[in-house]
Amino acid sequence: MSKRSRAAPKTPNWQARQFRVSREGQSLRSMTVASLRKAILSLHLKPGEKLTERELCELTGVSRPLMREALRDLEAQGLISNVPHRGPAVAMLTRDDARDIYEVRSALEPMAARLFVERATDGQIEELVAMADRCRRAMAERNVLAVIDALEGFYKTLFTGAGNRMAALLAGMLYSKAGLLRAVTFQRQTDIDAKRSMTHIARIATAVRSRDAEAAAATCLMQVKRSRDVAMRLLDVVDHERSRRKS
Secondary structure, eight states: OOOHHHHHHSSSOOHHHOOOOOSSSSSSHHHHHHHHHHHHHTTOOOTTBBBBBBHHHHHHHHOOHHHHHHHHHHHTTSSSSEETTTEEEEEEOOOOHHHHHHHHHHHHHHHHHHHHHHOHHHHHHHHHHHHHHHHHHHHHHHHHHHHHHHHHHHHHHHHHHTTTTHHHHHHHHHHHHHHHHHHHHHGGGHHHHHHHHHHHHHHHHHHHHHTTHHHHHHHHHHHHHHHHHHHHHHHHHHHHHHHHOOO
């Protein structure tokens, strides 16, 4: 186990306290999953970091049986890998993983946009427009967790309004992994990268509000390609930094 892993959550300082699980409201299991997801996407728990039940229980304040259930849920979401005889660790994303994500997105999102224009109610269209504005505000604040949450909300609204349950199921699995990719690359993207991304999101919302299926689909595809190019460039930077630390 690495030196950092042994020392991880010694005391519930102001950083660690944000991952403590409240015992009110929704189920403890779902809150534990949400808390660990937050720890992963904020990079408090870093890609490749080995996870131990004891330290995670100290971090969140929940029992080991509950932690095991939460880890299974996160593994199903693709945020945790569980290698036999080594135990759970935060998932690592390679260039091949990123390529796979963007290939699937490039097929699903234009289709969802066309179906959304065809099937969405006026209320769902206004919800998508509101989600686009939420994405813009989160990006302006440079808050990675807010950006990930807002973008997931935007695409969840898009796929829900598209009315294809299988596509929505696939998208839900996909955007969990895409969130980890955003977390890894977010701090390295430029203001120009962020501005272009939000411009495309706004254009998608404008196109669906106008009930222009082809414009919405084309802009979705442009956004995927732009995101892919940025992510691949930044993953090269991440890989270079990782190699330099090992040398």
